Structure formats: structure tokens, C-alpha cells
Amino acid sequence: xxxxxxxxxxxxxxxxxxxxxxxxxxxxxxxxxxxxxxxxxxxxxxxxxxxxxxxxxxxxxxxxxxxxxxxxxxxxxxxxxxxxxxxxxxxxxxxxxxxxxxxxxxxxxxxxxxxxxxxxxxxxxxxxxxxxxxxxxxxxxxxxxxxxxxxxxxxxxxxxxxxxxxxxxxxxxxxxxxxxxxxxxxxxxxxxxxxxxxxxxxxxxxxxxxxxxxxxxxxxxxxxxxxxxxxxxxxxxxxxxxxxxxxxxxxxxxxxxxxxxxxxxxxxxxxxxxxxxxxxxxxxxxxxxxxxxxxxxxxxxxxxxxxxxxxxxxxxxxxxxxxxxxxxx
Ligand code: NDP
Numbered sequence: 441x442x443x444x445x446x447x448x449x450x451x452x453x454x455x456x457x458x459x460x461x462x463x464x465x466x467x468x469x470x471x472x473x474x475x476x477x478x479x480x481x482x483x484x485x486x487x488x489x490x491x492x493x494x495x496x497x498x499x500x501x502x503x504x505x506x507x508x509x510x511x512x513x514x515x516x517x518x519x520x521x522x523x524x525x526x527x528x529x530x531x532x533x534x535x536x537x538x539x540x541x542x543x544x545x546x547x548x549x550x551x552x553x554x555x556x557x558x559x560x561x562x563x564x565x566x567x568x569x570x571x572x573x574x575x576x577x578x579x580x581x582x583x584x585x586x587x588x589x590x591x592x593x594x595x596x597x598x599x600x601x602x603x604x605x606x607x608x609x610x611x612x613x614x615x616x617x618x619x620x621x622x623x624x625x626x627x628x629x630x631x632x633x634x635x636x637x638x639x640x641x642x643x644x645x646x647x648x649x650x651x652x653x654x655x656x657x658x659x660x661x662x663x664x665x666x667x668x669x670x671x672x673x674x675x676x677x678x679x680x681x682x683x684x685x686x687x688x689x690x691x692x693x694x695x696x697x698x699x700x701x702x703x704x705x706x707x708x709x710x711x712x713x714x715x716x717x718x719x720x721x722x723x724x725x726x727x728x729x730x731x732x733x734x735x736x737x738x739x740x741x742x743x744x745x746x747x748x749x750x751x752x753x754x755x756x757x758x759x760x761x762x763x764x765x766x767x768x769x
Pocket of ligand 1: 485486487571572575598599600601602603604605622623624625643647664665669685686687688689690711712713714756757759761763
């Protein structure tokens with residue numbers, strides 16, 4: 441009989457009322473997969489907050505163990521690519537949405553979904569980065585593929601004090617960009633400058649309905665916010681520039697015009713981390729280990745325990761988490 445471990449389980453009753461419980465499980469309770477992993481560390485992303493709070497339909501199979509990412513150690517594997525003792529990282533692939541996720545002592549997944557723990561990072565570091573930070577790197581890689589470089593001009597980061605934003609500010613500044621950080625928490629100006637922001641602006645400059653085009657203020661942007669903020673970011677992007685869009689913290693809508701696209705040749709680059717192909721994941725994690733300072737990663741993250749996950753999930757959707765939260769298991 442295998443060991444018992446704790447798991448967070450979200451369930452729904454006949455009236456679709458959601459409940460969140462901590463339960464005991466064994467490996468026999470896990471879903472199908474060819475690799476079983478001991479979860480060493482996980483994290484609380486915005487999507488985990490939506491899943492646990494029930495504020496958006498993230499969970500699509502009931503009941504569900506939430507948690508979209510983890511770093512762990514392989515316990516057993518029927519996949520020739522992985523062996524007992526291997527250190528691995530998982531981001532997305534529907535884990536925590538349609539497949540039992542990270543908020544449990546063990547996870548059973550497809551070996552195809554795993555990447556090796558990157559050189560120079562331990563499990564806690566990898567989850568301090570987490571899906572939010574890996575997505576920030578995917579956004580920066582998308583801008584680079586578009587030809588953006590530090591000599592082209594400033595880069596805007598929206599939702600800058602959040603998880604995607606904090607990692608994006610840190611990496612962009614290390615790469616030599618002039619970073620304009622947009623935040624609703626101007627009390628976090630010193631924090632953002634510490635991560636490398638050259639300018640900190642109040643998000644109210646971007647979050648209200650704006651004009652189809654404005655003054656050209658930045659060469660590019662990393663946007664985790666959507667809605668009017670994304671429309672205004674596009675409207676103020678310089679000729680030939682690009683905006684990498686990955687989030688919806690303000691809203692799913694995009695209430696703008698085509699003017700920046702057809703009059704300034706601005707490009708909107710969509711970024712998805714969940715189904716991103718393996719080569720892109722490997723490149724992103726390798727770049728993270730090179731281009732994210734350990735001291736900045738420490739400054740932008742804090743550690744909580746398993747019992748604090750549900751509270752942190754509510755805090756993140758209320759916009760009350762600064763940077764990243766790591767969960768030691
Ligand atoms: P966080 O909650 O850590 O950060 C979001 C930030 O957005 C907040 O900290 C806040 O920044 C800002 N914000 C929140 N509400 C509003 C609002 N109403 N108007 C304007 N700004 C607001 O979340 P994450 O960084 O983890 O995720 C950010 C977004 O990216 C989420 O929408 C998430 O779902 C998405 N995401 C998408 C992925 C993908 O694959 N495409 C992967 C990972 C995340 P501040 O306080 O500085 O203003």
C-alpha cells in the first residue's frame with residue numbers, strides 16, 4: 441500500500457456550488473499518466489486563484505486537484521525519458537484544470553509534459569519563477585523574435601507588481617532595456633525600481649478608455665492585463681513595435697481600434713504558456729536560468745506552506761499579492 445499524502449480537492453454539488461477541502465489520498469487515487477512525481481514545490485498563479493475561488497471557469501473536470509505547475513522528483517516512470525530521482529518541472533498542459541494538479545504530495549502525469557529542472561535552479565527557485573515567470577520569458581522571446589532590442593526604445597510592462605510583471609521587469613532590465621513599469625500600487629515604486637524599472641507610471645494612465653492612437657511612448661510592451669490597458673498600450677507603441685499579450689487581469693475584452701496596426705505597423709503577439717511546444721519551454725527555462733538574477737528572484741518572491749494556499753488564492757485574484765508566492769511542500 442502506497443503512502444498517504446495531503447491534497448486540496450475542489451468539488452461541486454448538484455447546484456454547482458463549489459467547495460474546497462483538504463483530503464488524504466494515495467497513488468491509487470491519482471489520474472492516468474506514465475510518470476509519478478513527488479511534488480517538492482509549487483506556487484499560486486492567478487489562474488490557481490480563479491480555480492480555487494471559483495471566479496472563472498478554470499476547472500473543467502470535477503472533482504479536481506488545482507495547481508497548474510510544480511517542481512518535483514520522479515518516483516516511478518514508464519516513460520524511457522525519465523527515471524526515478526530525476527528533478528523535473530511541469531507548467532500547464534491542463535494540469536489543475538482537466539488533470540489532477542500540483543496541490544498534492546504526489547502527481548501522476550504524462551512524461552511528455554515534463555521538462556528537466558533547469559541548471560542552476562532548485563525546486564523552490566523554479567516555482568518562484570513558476571508559470572507566471574516562464575510566461576514573462578515567453579513574452580520577451582516573442583518580442584525578440586519580432587526584432588525588438590534595447591536600442592529600439594523603452595518597453596512597457598503592465599501589471600508590473602504582479603507575478604508576470606515582476607519577472608518581466610527583472611529580466612528586461614538585466615537584458616539592458618529601459619523598463620516602464622505600470623502599476624496600480626504606486627507604493628511599490630521602490631520595489632519595482634529595485635527590480636530594474638527605470639520609470640514607474642500609475643496604471644490609471646492606461647486603464648481607462650483611450651484614443652485610437654496616442655503619443656509613441658514605447659517600442660514594445662509585455663501586457664498581463666488586457667482590456668483598455670492593452671488597447672492603450674497598443675495605441676502608444678512606436679512605429680513598427682510590438683506588444684506581447686498574455687493576460688486578462690483587467691478583462692478579457694480588447695476595446696481598441698485597428699489604427700496602431702494599419703497606421704504604425706504595430707504587431708500584437710499572443711502568448712500562451714499552457715500548450716506551448718516543448719522546444720519553446722526548454723528555450724524559455726534555459727533563458728530564465730541565464731537572464732534572471734538570483735537576487736532579484738529572491739526579492740520578488742516569498743515562501744508559504746501548503747496550509748496557506750487557499751488564502752493566497754483569494755489574495756491573488758483580489759490583486760493583493762506582490763511578485764510571486766512559492767509553496768514549499
Ligand atoms: P498577478 O495577480 O500576480 O498579477 C496581475 C497584476 O495585474 C496585478 O498584480 C495588478 O498589478 C494588475 N491588475 C490586477 N487587476 C487589475 C485591473 N483591474 N486593472 C489593471 N491592472 C490590474 O497575476 P499573474 O502575474 O500570475 O498573471 C497575470 C495575468 O497573466 C493573469 O490574467 C493570468 O491569467 C495571465 N497568465 C497567462 C498565461 C498564459 O499562458 N497566457 C500564463 C500566466 C499568467 P499592479 O498591482 O502592479 O497594478
